[in-house]
Amino acid sequence: MTLICVINPNTARSMTEAIGQAARAVAASGTTVVAVNPTMGPASIESHYDEALAVPGLLEQIALHPGADGFVVACFGDPGLDAARELAAAPVIGIAEAAMHTATLVGRSFSVVTTLSRTAGRALDLMHRYGFSQACLGIHACEIPVLDLESPGARKAVVQACRATMERDGCDSVVLGCAGMADFCHEISLEIGIPVIDGVTAAVKLAEGLAALGLRTSKRLEYGTPPAKKYTGLLSGYTRP
Amino acid sequence: MTLICVINPNTARSMTEAIGQAARAVAASGTTVVAVNPTMGPASIESHYDEALAVPGLLEQIALHPGADGFVVACFGDPGLDAARELAAAPVIGIAEAAMHTATLVGRSFSVVTTLSRTAGRALDLMHRYGFSQACLGIHACEIPVLDLESPGARKAVVQACRATMERDGCDSVVLGCAGMADFCHEISLEIGIPVIDGVTAAVKLAEGLAALGLRTSKRLEYGTPPAKKYTGLLSGYTRP
Amino acid sequence: MTLICVINPNTARSMTEAIGQAARAVAASGTTVVAVNPTMGPASIESHYDEALAVPGLLEQIALHPGADGFVVACFGDPGLDAARELAAAPVIGIAEAAMHTATLVGRSFSVVTTLSRTAGRALDLMHRYGFSQACLGIHACEIPVLDLESPGARKAVVQACRATMERDGCDSVVLGCAGMADFCHEISLEIGIPVIDGVTAAVKLAEGLAALGLRTSKRLEYGTPPAKKYTGLLSGYTRP
Amino acid sequence: MTLICVINPNTARSMTEAIGQAARAVAASGTTVVAVNPTMGPASIESHYDEALAVPGLLEQIALHPGADGFVVACFGDPGLDAARELAAAPVIGIAEAAMHTATLVGRSFSVVTTLSRTAGRALDLMHRYGFSQACLGIHACEIPVLDLESPGARKAVVQACRATMERDGCDSVVLGCAGMADFCHEISLEIGIPVIDGVTAAVKLAEGLAALGLRTSKRLEYGTPPAKKYTGLLSGYTRP
Amino acid sequence: MTLICVINPNTARSMTEAIGQAARAVAASGTTVVAVNPTMGPASIESHYDEALAVPGLLEQIALHPGADGFVVACFGDPGLDAARELAAAPVIGIAEAAMHTATLVGRSFSVVTTLSRTAGRALDLMHRYGFSQACLGIHACEIPVLDLESPGARKAVVQACRATMERDGCDSVVLGCAGMADFCHEISLEIGIPVIDGVTAAVKLAEGLAALGLRTSKRLEYGTPPAKKYTGLLSGYTRP
Amino acid sequence: MTLICVINPNTARSMTEAIGQAARAVAASGTTVVAVNPTMGPASIESHYDEALAVPGLLEQIALHPGADGFVVACFGDPGLDAARELAAAPVIGIAEAAMHTATLVGRSFSVVTTLSRTAGRALDLMHRYGFSQACLGIHACEIPVLDLESPGARKAVVQACRATMERDGCDSVVLGCAGMADFCHEISLEIGIPVIDGVTAAVKLAEGLAALGLRTSKRLEYGTPPAKKYTGLLSGYTRP
Structure with a gap:
């Protein structure tokens, strides 16, 4: 299990x-x-x-x-x-990591459709950090706030943003830039005809x-268990395995 | 199924x-x-x-x-x-693609241990192509030809090459650079104490x-079914799905 | 004022x-x-x-x-x-940002001498993020924990690490990788004969x-004041200007 | 001779x-x-x-x-x-290698005009591999199949694609992306007024x-004569010098 | 002093x-x-x-x-x-160096508005050399010669170029690409609402x-005082400190 | 002619x-x-x-x-x-441009052997500018001043530097980093057994x-004939074709 x-x-x-x-x-x-x-x-x-x-x-x-x-x-x-x-x-x-890696397995290039444009900078940082500066052709916002993704109409707006992205960027696939879009994934792919990847x-x-x-995070160097130390105030640290 | x-x-x-x-x-x-x-x-x-x-x-x-x-x-x-x-x-x-992607999920960096040094150039090309120029710290050969990997002694030589690589490069994990090394994977990891990744x-x-x-290669552009055309001689093309 | x-x-x-x-x-x-x-x-x-x-x-x-x-x-x-x-x-x-920018104004290249090697990954991320992948020749640890920098002997060990870094990397300057090293800065520079930069x-x-x-952070896009929203529990958000 | x-x-x-x-x-x-x-x-x-x-x-x-x-x-x-x-x-x-190298000797930048857009990915790979990621401003298709380049009208369409590329990308020269365009080269250059480079x-x-x-491929490492080995079936290997 | x-x-x-x-x-x-x-x-x-x-x-x-x-x-x-x-x-x-460094302290990205488009290549070289290939989103010319910047109307044209650049590139700030624009800086910033940086x-x-x-150029290697040598003709070398 | x-x-x-x-x-x-x-x-x-x-x-x-x-x-x-x-x-x-381009036609990688180490920074800038950041594995000095290359003993020292470079960097070829080394080229290649490239x-x-x-520098943009203008003092400009 x-x-x-x-x-x-x-x-x-x-x-x-x-x-x-x-x-x-x-x-x-x-x-x-x-x-x-x-x-x-x-x-x-x-x-x-x-x-x-x-x-x-x-x-x-x-x-x-x-x-x-x-x-x-x-x-x-x-x-x-x-x-x-x-x-x-x-x-x-x-999930950004997962979606970007997965996208590069089904095509040369992908673009991201995210929620608000102010979050694009963070996606850009991750894209560079994960090595996908060439594979990622664009990061575009549909300007729908995260919690409004459940509202009627959001799904249609995201589909439209994905289609526009595909046409503008010529990308092989579209990566959905928010966990709140997870259940739109198959529908969008059917509508626009290219792979659409949800990170969740x-x-x-x-x-x-x-x-x-049987693979786990390498614990030898950077990702070793953090050294125990004194914590002050509300954020007093969490038990470590 | x-x-x-x-x-x-x-x-x-x-x-x-x-x-x-x-x-x-x-x-x-x-x-x-x-x-x-x-x-x-x-x-x-x-x-x-x-x-x-x-x-x-x-x-x-x-x-x-x-x-x-x-x-x-x-x-x-x-x-x-x-x-x-x-x-x-x-x-x-x-399998190079698979191993490199997987390695970056369990650490920041990896190095490759391959067979002959003359093959390192190809691994380098793939590393750049897949986006892992920063994640990959080195590509090293153990100088054992592919078909000699089954011979006694090969396993030990590969273990030594992996350990030397880990110490020299300070990598978080080691990627095995040949399908013929697949069954050495767990043993080497146990010996050297960091994740070892086999591409197969x-x-x-x-x-x-x-x-x-439900994801497949994007067929819209570059990876669409190749155009039918006339083939001459022995290499007369293969049926396409 | x-x-x-x-x-x-x-x-x-x-x-x-x-x-x-x-x-x-x-x-x-x-x-x-x-x-x-x-x-x-x-x-x-x-x-x-x-x-x-x-x-x-x-x-x-x-x-x-x-x-x-x-x-x-x-x-x-x-x-x-x-x-x-x-x-x-x-x-x-x-201070990493400040030190790296400043270092590139007094030479082509710099190297970083930091505390523990497990923190080098973060410095590497910042180096890439700020654009200094070519200017930065190395990130090296002296393996002295942050709070031990005040102990006797620490200063000498940091000087030695800086000198070794200068000789190995051939860098034009050394960037000190911890705020706790701020007051070592001039002394090290005098000892090793190249600029040493403290970020503070x-x-x-x-x-x-x-x-x-009269320059302030651009507030038009990514760095605009964060949108007001509901916060739960201890971390209930801080008043914003 | x-x-x-x-x-x-x-x-x-x-x-x-x-x-x-x-x-x-x-x-x-x-x-x-x-x-x-x-x-x-x-x-x-x-x-x-x-x-x-x-x-x-x-x-x-x-x-x-x-x-x-x-x-x-x-x-x-x-x-x-x-x-x-x-x-x-x-x-x-x-010829891609030759054309790209030559283009960078007569200007800072070039763009490629190729046949079908599905081949642009390969040109992109070569561009990165040869080091011209910054020099190459774009790879554009005229959507004429290779063997149709000899048909009447093809020449005019290629000229138009080259002119559009020059205006859109602001490139110093245009590289022709197919051996079948070799004899269009001078004519296009005369028409659009910038160097046009044919790879052949x-x-x-x-x-x-x-x-x-007196320079030949370095045979010391990667490009040494391939090791002799057993070949099976139709593709039984070719005599090596 | x-x-x-x-x-x-x-x-x-x-x-x-x-x-x-x-x-x-x-x-x-x-x-x-x-x-x-x-x-x-x-x-x-x-x-x-x-x-x-x-x-x-x-x-x-x-x-x-x-x-x-x-x-x-x-x-x-x-x-x-x-x-x-x-x-x-x-x-x-x-001043290009100064402006580009400063721009990255007040936002993720900047674009340059310069005088003539023929000078954009030099700005591009500097951008790469200083490490701002990712931070710099564009280099655009207003096509006003340097000495015409003092003429009536120039100021307005530069403001328009800056506004157009901001809207097209989505940059966090604008860098002015000529010393002759120094005194337009504050006015443009007030007009377009984002930081505008003058290099002087x-x-x-x-x-x-x-x-x-107390930092000076590192004199250990590349930037050491140039070796004394014989100079011929008009350009006979200048006294060195 | x-x-x-x-x-x-x-x-x-x-x-x-x-x-x-x-x-x-x-x-x-x-x-x-x-x-x-x-x-x-x-x-x-x-x-x-x-x-x-x-x-x-x-x-x-x-x-x-x-x-x-x-x-x-x-x-x-x-x-x-x-x-x-x-x-x-x-x-x-x-000649740096010529040598670097030529080197990449006879192997994947090259290293440079130059005169004084203080000139390596310039070679590094050119390497990046021409697109050979990956192809160039190292820039090494033999510490012989330019005009001493004609002295007895210089040739031998350059051969030794080239051999050491080949062994350390594993490069496919060596590029000679000074016009004064032009006539050493064939001899060094014979001695070390890999291509040696002279830029002249x-x-x-x-x-x-x-x-x-029939190719000439593109004159459309950056490399157009410089605009005529007033020159003061000794450097009064040269007639332009």
Whole structure:
């Protein structure tokens, strides 16, 4: 049995449930998916500031699930990914990371369709960090806030943004730039005729794969368990495995 | 049921069998692995020349397995990968590609330990092409020819090369640069204490993942089915799905 | 009058004072330096994990100093810099950023001497992010923990690490990779005969310069004030200017 | 006397003759040009698949001309170039390589006008591999299949594509992305007023230059003669010099 | 007291005076600004040719001001910067360098608005050399010759070019690509609502900063005082400090 | 008849003669080589400063040879190349440019062996500018001043430096980093067994090639004839073709 813990780093419980459903829909028969979110932090992540304040609660969830065989950080900014890799014994996958890697397996190039344009800078940083500066042809916003993705009309607007992106960039596939778009994925692909990649589901498969291969984060250097030290105030550190 | 066709691009049948075994050892319960090799071409691939002459036979195997849900090209030069993606309806994964992607999920950096130093140039090209110029810290040869990897003593020499690489490069993980090293993988990892990644097994899991996600090579542009045309002589083209 | 708020992101008060002294030593006559540290978080920052848990307290200090004309984030990982730029009305400078920029004004190349080797990955990320992949020839650790930099013997070990770095890398200057090394700067430069750059003092001068030029963080796009939203639990967000 | 063997990798004899004529038109008085094509393979190269199946026949031609002082691979995908360099004693030049190098000697930047857009990915790979990521401003297709370049109207369409490229990209020169465009070169340059570079003629001059300098492919490492080995089936390997 | 010598590399005295005024307007109370120009060379710099012929006179001014604590090269091509760093004991800052560095401190990205499009290639070279290939989103010309910047109407045209650049590139700030635009800086920023950076004033603050930090050009290797040697003819070399 | 004007940018007449001899030795039967040097400037070029003061005299030589079909700038720093391209009607080739381009035609990688280590920075800039950041594995100095290359013993020291470079870098070829090494080229290649490339001879062949192809510098944008303008003092500008 493989236990994958999917962490929605914001505190919107309905979004956590939707993410959990998307994850379970692709999980292998022997996989159990647990979908959680922090008890503290922002209701949605739409800025570097939101992201920074989401990370402590995210790390707490990692500490609370020592039995997981893999973690998925289900926000397209991959917040706290490096810290999570230090803290967790099991491998940790970010959904931007997962979606970008997966996209390059089904074509030379991809473009990203994200929520607000102010978040494009973070996606750009990740694109460079993961090595996809050439593969990624563009990062475009549909200007729908994260929590409005559930509203009627959002789906259609995202489809339109994906189609426009495909035509403008000439990309081989489109990467959806928000965990809240996970359940639009197949529909958009059918509509525009090229692969559309959602990071939540992509990350679940990568995490299952690592578990099957017996691979975990290298603990020798940078990602070794963080050194124990004194913590002051509210943020007093979380138990480490 | 998911059918993964693993193609060893050389004609060494014993190597094909070993690759098949390694692939089956990590395959999910619902996956069937078929391991094949070309009926024409070189007995092992240790030069650009060998690689070039291996590709037509490799493409023939793709054409002969139209029912596969995914293909793995099991040679670290990822020979013919672009052509295979055009020809196949199902996704195609190269083992260098698979190993490099997987390595970056368990650490910031990796180094490659390959067979002969003359093949390092090809690995370098792939590293750049896939976006891992920063993640890959070095490509090192153990100077053991491909078909000698089965001989006694080879395993020990590869372990030593991996350990030396880890110490010199300070890499988070080691990628094995030949399909013939697939079954050394776990042992080396235990010996040197960091993740060691074999591309054959990594590629099987990526191919399974794509199948589960319903993702296939984008056929809109570059990887569309090749245009039909007149072929002359022995190489008269292979049926396309 | 120019007010520069220097924030030591860890909670070690003695280090905050030393940083404040170093900052005041180079400040212009019309500049007032306030040196503060968070009330919550780790006593020192030596991992991605520490960094993540230091950021909320750092952002709180930004919110508490709305009258500052410039902020300095005095930890070489430049933690929370993007979030701070969103939150603050005044410009914000990280000390890695400041030191790297300054180093390129006095030579073609520099190398970094930092504390623990596990922090080199973060410095590498910043080097790429700021555009200094070619200018930076190496990032080397002296393996002295942050809080041990005040102990006798530390200074000598850092000098030795700087000299070894200069000889191995052939760099034009050395960048000190920790705010705790600020007061070693001149001494090391005298000993090894090339410029040695400390980020705290460099950042103070850059912040003063921006203030004199009337330049502030561009608020049009990515670094606009973060959108107001609901915060849950302990991390309930900080007032924004 | 210098013998340059120009190999058209497709089997279209009329195209081979046109390429030979273009080559002879620029050859020095002491140079003999032999223009050949494979006896097996595709009639034109418009996909990775075509390219892969063209290479064995191309390599056979190299083996059949051991007395050549230089080889030109006259297809803009530079198919089999690495393998040819291993096999040949004399230097080998690809026409994409030749055209791109030559373009950077007459301006800072160039753009490529090629046949079908599906071949742009290969040109992109070559551009990166040869080091011209900054010099190359764009790769554009005129959407005329290779063998239709001889038809009336093609010339005019290529001129229009070159002019549009010049105006859109602001490039200093235009590189023609197909050997079949060789004889349009001067006319287009006269029409649009900037240098237009054809790879076939450029490659002949580079090959002559290497011969005059006494330079051949370095045989020490990667491009050493491929190791002898057992070949099975139709593709049984070609004699090596 | 800090003495900053600002060198306008062209021989237009009115431009030198305007540059001196701009420099003094931002200088600290303890700073004296001397603004000079060569006695030989072109009246304005609008080509590589002009730049090359401006450098000897520029270097002469450096040799004539041995007491300076810092030099500013006030032409956006940063002509002769490397040579000046060898010659001068004090640090030397180019205005393109200064403006680009400063721009990255107030946003992720910037674009340049320069005079004639023929000078964009030089700005591109500097952008790459200084490490700002990712930060710089575009280099655009307003097609106003340098000496016409003082004419009525020029200011308005530059404002329009800056606004168009901001809208097209989505940049966080605009860098002014000519010393002759120095006094438009604040007005343009007020009009378009994002930071606008002039290199002359930015360079003065960077030079003051280096002086306060006690930092000078590293003299150990590349920028050591040039070796004494025989000079022939008019250009007989300038005294070195 | 093709007239190639080879300009040694320093004023050492014996070096000019040696360069002329090397050039003539590889020139085609229909080529006339004229070797000249400036009447003013430094006796050798070993710093950015020397280079800057050599350029005006170099440009004067270009203006004095309006009938040339091609120019070669015979100093490995390629001084004044951009300015020369603006000024000349005929194409202009730098010897670093020529050597680096040529090296990549006979192998994947090269290293440079130059004179003094202080000149390596310039070579590094050219390497990046020409696109050979990946192809160039190292730039190493033999620490022999330019004018001492003619002394007994120099040849042996350069051979040793080339051999050491080959062994350390594993490069496919060695590029000689000074025009004064031109006549060592064949001997070193024979001794170390890999291609050794001299820029003077390489440039002559490239210039002949461009002439045969009818290609000249693109005059549309950056390299158009410099705008006429007022020049003051000794450097009063040179007639332009």
